[in-house]
Amino acid sequence: MTSTPSLLSTRSLIARYGDFQALFSVDFRIAPGEVVALIGANGAGKSTFLRALMGLLPVGRDMVLFEDQPVGGSQPHHMVQLGVAMVPEGRRLFAGMSVEDNLKVAIDHARKAADKTWTLERIYKLFPILQEKRAAQVEKLSGGQQQMVAIGRALLAQPRLLLCDEISLGLAPKVIREIYEVLPEIAKTGTSIIIVEQDVMLAQRASNRLYCMLEGHITLESLSSDVTRADIAQAYFGAGHEVA
């Protein structure tokens, strides 16, 4: 696993909100086509980590490497051009605009790629309900449908790395299943995915590898198939963290 080249990696990544340090020396890597889960309790720094990767937080240039090039602290629209896209927590759709206009913003500003993997038609095939609702304003949609728009919007940026922040939050179990069924299809196109998830079992099932965070530190890194519940409990809650 360590011999494969990284698509993105972080080296001693530190991030702060003013005086509050949210991330402590985070070392992370993801290979092309890999699905990596990031789990941890509320406030562990998972969302902060994704925001730092996306360029929404100031971080040092050398702390984030994309294909071994230092890109830390780049503007978000530069990160999109490199091939990073994000499904943000809380969906953050463009209110007052139709489903299709939301998606078109992403098409307009997508990564300049020779082959467009994701088209409007393909998004509508992935989520047929969106085609039906394409003229509707996004705030009229259900939570699950809004999440589909948010995922579609991120995919239309033609990402090589997709960041998914709590995409199951507040959704019905049936809808969560529907949305998680789409992830393997996305990974199949060669896109790497980082999923931040509160539901540990779901995260473990959906990923190749996982990291656990606690209070801004990485406390566990493992193949998702190898990890035991005891390992996760220890990394998640920090029991015996001091002696480990």
Place this chain on the structure above:
Amino acid sequence: MKWLDALIQGVLLGGMYAQYALGMALMFGVMRLVNIAHGDLVVLLALIGISASVAFGIGPLPLVLILVPLAAIIGWSLQKFVLNKVVGADSLPSLIATFGLSIALQNLMLEIWSADTRSMRGGGIESASIDIGGIYIGLLPVLILVAATLLTGGLDLTMHRTRFGRALRAAAADTEAAAMTGVNPRVVYAYATAIAVGILGLSGVFFALRATVSPADGPAQLIYAFEAVIIGGMGSIWGGFVGSMVLGIAQAIGYRIDPGFGTLAGHLVFLTVLATRPQGLMSRG
């Protein structure tokens, strides 16, 4: 007949306000940036226009071709060097920054042009009128109304049908989400303010042809633009146009009731709308 005449004059007056309201609808209604210097910029452009027409002996049309690009550059610079520094969820910083700009502009204009009122000669167009069954309609106000209507329609289409319009609406709805979708909000905002102020280049020429201009006239123009956008509804480009018509008609009818009542009638209609339909007439909310 008297009231029909008032209605027509009101619509024509509304056309004048609509030109100011258009840029305001874009900046205040869509981008949620308060530009207190909006009216002062109209006055500045009008005074530059008057001086240029005297100095170089050029007519209104070539003046428009000079003033609109100049205004667009002023708008772009205003956004890039001032407003982009204070852009965010809070509209107070933009209010304070442009309030300072407004005072500075007024004093600068006073220094350059003195407090005298001036006007522009338009080679007869400013006083030409058409007689339709006893109602005299000024050619210039009609021209202004037509220009305002075309500009509003064009800007509304731009907002809904173009890449730029979608990016601007997205950035206005959620700046951070727009950025992570690949939009550079600062660039989009700079172009939007260039458009909003660029329109004032045309308004400045019309203003100078239609009325007298002095350096202290800005705030009055500003308040009508604000009222029009709020009457029409935030976020709607046509809302600013409709609000201008309501304001213009209310003032014209008010003037017929009593010459001192016109301006107040406009403000009263504004307050009534604010009290009964605060989201504005055209808003879906």
